[in-house]
Amino acid sequence: MKVANLHAINDLRYEEIDTPTCSEDEVLVEVKSCGICGSDIPRVFTKGTYHFPTVIGHEFSGIVVEDRLGEFTGKRVAVxxxxxxxxxxxxxxxNYAACVNYDYYGSRRDGGMSEYIAVKRWNLVLLPDNISYDEGAMCEPISVGRHAVKKLEIQKGNNVLISGAGPIGIIAGQWARCEGAADVYYFDIDKRKIQFAIKLGFKEYKENVRIDCVLEGTGHSDAIKKCLNAVKPFGKVVLMGNPAGDVLFAQNTYWYILRKELTVLGTWNSSYAEKNNDWKASLKAISEGMLDVKPLITHRYPLSKCNEAFNMMKEHKEFYNKVMLTMNRDK
Ligand SMILES: [Zn+2]
Ligand SMILES: [Zn+2]
Incomplete structure (x- = not known):
């Protein structure tokens, strides 16, 4: 089977490896779509994976083609x-996201930028019939966005500010609307991302707008400062952005938290618990039309062009939001 295999930092190869065999608790998934996550860019170009080679990709969907129990055969799934x-x-x-000894498809073990993958039954989420594979592959960022927005505890009519208008930021804006937000504002250093958000009906943040709660999605010190400044007294700030380095607060910035008596919360990954499962809630929301993530997919590449896709993203050659790799589409 063909895969996108990371052999070393800056050495992603589209190549042939053996199709995996399934253990008792696994099924074989024929992958159809795999999103490129923002975190995959440093993974390929600067940070690498936990060991080499590793097939990358953790945002994927497909169809089960082999299940020795027959339970999932022919079912369309996200993972x-x-x-x-x-x-x-x-x-x-x-609280699986906080597990101290976890494994991960696409970073610690082989992932979804692959024609086939053996997946544990426990990790399968069935796709409703009216959800496409591309939407299914977006279930991970949609769930991460939901998990974060729930922590904002938005009251009807609240103004929400989101820092960072990438895929998860935009998805979070859609969730915020579902939760009753009046207006959702964005700031981002990339003006094209703001234009994109405006096209989807959101607003660009301007000073002096009353902001009830904020979602910070970049992890940059300057952006966090801007969020803490923007929010009203007794407001709420949820920190989601994964910082690339140290986060520093000036005294004045820190005072915003004290003087305005802000509530500052962190969010991480998504919940896959039996109750209040972000993944199931996300699929339900897309299926019922509460969220529309299709416009976020700005690019599609066949798996064979994975390097072209990664280079386009790394060098920002074009504006993009969600970039999708597709495979097994002629079957
Ligand atoms: Zn991701
Ligand atoms: Zn654990």
Missing amino acids: FPLLPCFECDSCKNE
């Missing part, structure tokens, strides 16, 4: 990419 240990305290509380 929760985290494999918890099921033994630590977090796992016992179904």
